Amino acid sequence: MKKNRQGGKGCKDVTQPLTVGQVAKRSGVAVSALHFYEQKGLIKSWRNQGNQRRYHRDVLRRIAVIKSAQQVGVPLSEIADALSSLPDSRAPNSGDWAKMSQAWLQDLNHRIETLTKLRDNLSSCIGCGCLSLQNCRLRNPGDSLSEQGSGARLIDPD
Amino acid sequence: MKKNRQGGKGCKDVTQPLTVGQVAKRSGVAVSALHFYEQKGLIKSWRNQGNQRRYHRDVLRRIAVIKSAQQVGVPLSEIADALSSLPDSRAPNSGDWAKMSQAWLQDLNHRIETLTKLRDNLSSCIGCGCLSLQNCRLRNPGDSLSEQGSGARLIDPD
DNA sequence: TATTGACCTTAACTTTACTTGAGGTTTTAG
DNA sequence: CTAAAACCTCAAGTAAAGTTAAGGTCAATA
Numbered sequence: 001m002k003k004n005r006q007g008g009k010g011c012k013d014v015t016q017p018l019t020v021g022q023v024a025k026r027s028g029v030a031v032s033a034l035h036f037y038e039q040k041g042l043i044k045s046w047r048n049q050g051n052q053r054r055y056h057r058d059v060l061r062r063i064a065v066i067k068s069a070q071q072v073g074v075p076l077s078e079i080a081d082a083l084s085s086l087p088d089s090r091a092p093n094s095g096d097w098a099k100m101s102q103a104w105l106q107d108l109n110h111r112i113e114t115l116t117k118l119r120d121n122l123s124s125c126i127g128c129g130c131l132s133l134q135n136c137r138l139r140n141p142g143d144s145l146s147e148q149g150s151g152a153r154l155i156d157p158d
Numbered sequence: 159m160k161k162n163r164q165g166g167k168g169c170k171d172v173t174q175p176l177t178v179g180q181v182a183k184r185s186g187v188a189v190s191a192l193h194f195y196e197q198k199g200l201i202k203s204w205r206n207q208g209n210q211r212r213y214h215r216d217v218l219r220r221i222a223v224i225k226s227a228q229q230v231g232v233p234l235s236e237i238a239d240a241l242s243s244l245p246d247s248r249a250p251n252s253g254d255w256a257k258m259s260q261a262w263l264q265d266l267n268h269r270i271e272t273l274t275k276l277r278d279n280l281s282s283c284i285g286c287g288c289l290s291l292q293n294c295r296l297r298n299p300g301d302s303l304s305e306q307g308s309g310a311r312l313i314d315p316d
Numbered sequence: 317t318a319t320t321g322a323c324c325t326t327a328a329c330t331t332t333a334c335t336t337g338a339g340g341t342t343t344t345a346g
Numbered sequence: 347c348t349a350a351a352a353c354c355t356c357a358a359g360t361a362a363a364g365t366t367a368a369g370g371t372c373a374a375t376a
Contacts, residue, residue, distance in 0.1 A: 021352060031353085032335055040333090050342045052353055072273055073231040076333070108277040112270060115230055119266040179322060189323085190365055198363090208372045210323055234363070 017054035020045075027063040042066055042080050062086075069104065072111055175212035178203075185221040200224055200238050219255070220244075227262070230269060 024031045037043045038053075043062050045053040062083060069079045082104065182189045195201045196211075201220050203211040220241060227237045243258050 019352080030335075033333085035355095036334060048342095050353080051355095052342070070333095105277060108273055112273045112277065115266055115270045115273065119263060119270065177322080188365075191363085193325095194364060206372095208323080210372070228363095 017046075017056060018059070020053045020055070023055050023059060023063070027060055027067075029063060029067070037063075037066065037076075040076060040080060042076065042083060065104075072108065074107070175204075175214060176217070178211045178213070181213050181217055181221070185218055185225075187221060187225070195221075195224065195234075198234060198238060200234065200241055223258075223262075230266065232265070 018026075020031050020034055023034060027034075029037075034043065034053075038045060043055070043059050043066075045055050045059070048054055065083065066076075066079055069082075070076075085099070176184075178189050178192055181192060185192075187195075192201065192211075196203060201213075201217050201224075203213050203217070206212055223241065224234075224237055227240075228234075240258055240262065244254050
């Protein structure tokens, strides 16, 4: 009878740790990316006797969050910040995740809003024939320029 | 009486070409970025006798589109594709812009949809306590995995 | 006219997010 | 037991989107 890496063939024991290859396969990210995320502090692992990485199951949740956030353009550094609010010592529970998700929801809502404005402005402005950007909301959907300090950036200084 | 670079102080003659510095100031992007965009085929210029760049006014429209698209995460290569549908030989008219905007509208709608799904999934899933990603829509909002070929990437193969 | 400010080119550097390769160890399967 | 598959580290390479620097030219003005 052959033995599987962890507990025999067909093992679905949720308490068993995962190898890096298993995490890669199940999450859809490359092993090299997992190494990279670990280096950046986005995920964690411990080592077995042979110095190989072992992961808790909930690393899959973390990776899900990482990939989701990336899909909407959040840089890894910000994701790391958000994830750092999760507890290290114990497995995060649903309350932890929910708390963390509040920040994401805000961000998502903001992004959706920006996109929607942009789309509407695009519809109304792109064909308007104005040659000046002076009043063109396309260039400045919502409030993006206000973050860059004062100065009439788009307005002819003459 | 002093003379300005083009037609005297306070000139607002819309028919006059712009220098790279003027474009930079009015669009809010660095001169180096303008060089870079030109190199990538996103914008165009001609040269004066002294080999300095001169721009048509409508380069400002192009830059507005470039910045807007970047704000929502579209890579420059895609922006270049879209912009290439505008005519080179004559100044784009509102019909040209409108035509081009159709593609963006589709893309924007798709992005908005993806984000909205992600947000809703986040609300319903993040606190659900599921330890497996098997059915977790967070990891796979909409149809993103389907682009990567077949194979049950997220599902335990055992 | 002379000097500054704006411009030119080319090359190298930066950051983010990874991938690839080299060279070596561990684990699993037959 | 042994070969293959999976894993390890570290260094270097890649792509995108620019920025910075060096060395030189052009243009506007006091």
